[in-house]
Amino acid sequence: MLKASTWIIAASLLFLVSPSAFADKLFVSNERDNTVTVIDSETLKIVKTIPTGKRPRGIVITPDYKEVIVCAGDDDRLDVIDAEKLEVTKSFPASGPDPELLAVNHKGDRIYVANEDDSLVTVMDRATGQAITEVPVGVEPEGMAVSPDDSIVVDTSEQTSMAHFIDAKSNKVIANILVDTRPREARFTNDGKEVWVSAEVGGTVAIIDTKTFEIKKKLSFDVPGVRPELMQPIGIRFTLDGKIAFVALGPSNRVAVVDAGTHEVKSYILVGQRPWHLALKPDGTKLYVANGMTNDVTVIDVASLKAEKSVPVGRLPWGIAVKPDDH
């Protein structure tokens, strides 16, 4: 049995040898470039630019951290990037047409895809890449989320302004909740008790109780001197301890900091232009923000809530997935 101190020394030695040995990898989808940029989280340098299918938007990493799956909307397929080799190793055309956003369940065997043009959620088997079923939802489905226990899947439909709750066993819709105009992302709280749904044009985030399907609270956002119509919530992320929620506010160029317990908006962090989707560093210390208009990623320090750096990526960065260093 090695002592903990030995480990620490070993670890720091290794760190000295290679500064990026413990680096996480960020995968950023670039909607206009048809690429995914891979960034080293420590050096913040681009490791690789991976060509993908057309119009890559939704991007997630599988729970085993082996694969990064990207929606290539204009090629009507999912591209699967091998997280070690950093290249597209296979594609799943069974995703249905125009996949925009996707979610993988925590067990890692199901992929849920929002087919924007077809008002469908496609349920896929991850191992075979085959579609299991299609679930009809509202017009322009977008946000996808799976509850921590994998029992419920939530999809938002932009044009219908609803969050659809799908039972993961039966693949049937069990509830439809009307939210404000143009809902984008759905995100479960870490304890699974709430789903937060951002409404881009409505300018609000609806907090939905997953037991009663009632909207407990609607958050709205206000920065003096910034026009209210620019406060357009998109991406949502919770800190590891679940105490803080970050909400990207699109054209207002800000990320809101929300107390996830009291549902109070505490502050706003100025980032690049049109922040879209967010990702948390696996150790919880940093938040990454994809800025669509300035073609960069802002790194926010979670402890100090300060924007630290911005990293140039490809054109129209859309979403981010992160692979931790120890995988």
Place this chain on the structure above:
Amino acid sequence: MRIRRLLWLSPFAFIATAAANPAPPPALNVEIGYLSRDYSEPLPISLVEPAVTDEGLQGARIGISDNLATGRFLGQSYHLVEKITPRQGDIAADARGLLSKTHLIVASLDAADLLRIADLPEARDAIIINARSSNDDLRGKDCRRNVFHVAPSWSMRADALGQYMAWKRWTKWFLLRGDTNQDIAYADAIKRAAKKFGGEIVEQRTIVFDPGNRNSETGHQQIQTQIPMRTQSPPPHDIVFVADSEDGFGDYLMWRTSIPKPVAGTQGLQAVAWSPVYEEYGGIQLQTRFRAKIKRPMTELDYMAWLAARVFGEAVTRSGKTDAAGWRAYIMSKQFQVAGFKGQGMTFRSWDRQLRQPIILSGPRTLVSVSPQEGFLHPTYLTDTLGIDEPETACKIRG
């Protein structure tokens, strides 16, 4: 079973059923009327372009299918009752027929027809949404309590261009117009925009031009010689403004004017509610949906009818009301907003029932800009820098 029935009774609450089928039977059936006339449209500029005869109507149909998509989860169904009056037909009779079925009317009508139907006694409690006419008087001295406008007015269009010209510092405008009422109205709006945004009309000319045999061999030669003649010796200017709603000569100005200048107005750089080239704020999704179903690009008339149908959909879905008076009150309330792929919720002005909206400045193949332009400020809505604001309105019927 009993629980499910109770839930249909409150279609505006969430619907949570443990049963396999979440869609309850319709509890509210909403009929929406679509009224237009077989107007004589200008021929396509090229015979190769197909003449489109169902502009507007197809947009309304897509709007209804969008409403249905939400409605089926809420126990609401929507149905479009379509009526196209023949060119010489009796619009009032057709309107009465529609109004006996519904109080919700999408009107793709010119100003005269619109006023005729709005003033019918049967239309007193109706909500008629103007999805065609840009006539400013309809929002001013001829405004009606039962008429709402999703079509932008001539003033809104001219102001959208005027702001862009101010941003470019293209202050000297050479104005060419045709001689129809629409051309005169748009030209007047352009003159007001010049005053508002620091432009100067250096000269105005009326052009009546029949391109005649433009599609025959050597047809271009006549155009190539005529346009420079009619635009010769103008005072120094930065841009040519054109008001030619019949497509008589506007498209021929580019590359042919005596002094080479860009063109804006009804041709060239156009100020529109929608354009087939527009794809921002998810607009590409509506374009794609429309093309997939209708097999042609979505035009501005289609968009306006789509938006009108969506206004009704939003009112029904979110108001919790089941009658036209309730929906009207909701549309005019602070809670109302409709999304139209413009990046913001859009609302109606209380003084003339005109929908506030960003205006697209579209070139033939690309989006050039969207007005209001940066720096044009307004105390309440930036979009109120476009068109007739409350202090200037001639409409006496508020709310």
